Amino acid sequence: KYSxxxxxxxxxxxxxxFLNGMGxxxxxxxxxxxxxLDRAIxxxxxxxxxxxxxxYATLADIYYNTKKYELSDENFEKALELGPDNPSTLxxxxxxxxxxxxxxxxxxxxxxxxxxxxxxxxxxxxxxGWIMYKQGxxxxxxxxxERAIQKEEAAASGTLWDHLGDIHYKLNxxxxxxxxxxxxxxxxxxxxxxxxxxxxxxxxx
Numbered sequence: 001k002y003s004x005x006x007x008x009x010x011x012x013x014x015x016x017x018f019l020n021g022m023g024x025x026x027x028x029x030x031x032x033x034x035x036x037l038d039r040a041i042x043x044x045x046x047x048x049x050x051x052x053x054x055x056y057a058t059l060a061d062i063y064y065n066t067k068k069y070e071l072s073d074e075n076f077e078k079a080l081e082l083g084p085d086n087p088s089t090l091x092x093x094x095x096x097x098x099x100x101x102x103x104x105x106x107x108x109x110x111x112x113x114x115x116x117x118x119x120x121x122x123x124x125x126x127x128x129g130w131i132m133y134k135q136g137x138x139x140x141x142x143x144x145x146e147r148a149i150q151k152e153e154a155a156a157s158g159t160l161w162d163h164l165g166d167i168h169y170k171l172n173x174x175x176x177x178x179x180x181x182x183x184x185x186x187x188x189x190x191x192x193x194x195x196x197x198x199x200x201x202x203x204x205x
């Protein structure tokens with residue numbers, strides 16, 4: 001609401017269009033968010049590489065959420081071209097690639113770099129562990145996901161516990177897997193298969 005009012009007064013301010021796009025993104029009004037961010041990018045001077053990189057990365061997130069994966073990848077590449085060592089961009093891009101089970105070697109390199117830039121951040125540890133899981137390196141995956149949970153302590157998310165349960169299952173530790181899945185359900189997870197996994201003691205991906 002406030003960014004709309006501001007844009008009526010200052011319609012040529014790139015940063016206001018960006019903030020307007022962020023507002024629409026948080027409200028999940030993705031078409032309006034994309035439109036606002038496209039305007040922001042068009043208006044932002046090319047020499048402002050940091051700001052442009054952030055805009056492209058945000059646009060990439062939105063395209064991923066709308067399942068326009070090629071456009072998402074394209075915008076992540078633009079963001080990294082402008083800001084190759086932005087840890088959040090590296091982490092998000094690598095996680096999205098791992099979720100699609102593609103370019104896992106590239107995802108591993110980007111995730112590893114994000115951890116070099118910001119060591120021991122739980123979100124980044126989870127991403128790297130999940131990439132290890134996707135590559136079939138279950139012992140290393142367990143190490144990183146457990147580190148993420150230890151760092152988060154009581155605030156560890158349901159997604160982290162769900163990931164750890166999947167890893168235990170792959171390591172033939174079904175009882176531990178179910179314990180983790182139950183913990184994930186108790187905390188809250190958006191995995192639609194969580195009840196089946198617990199009831200049948202079986203992994204559904």
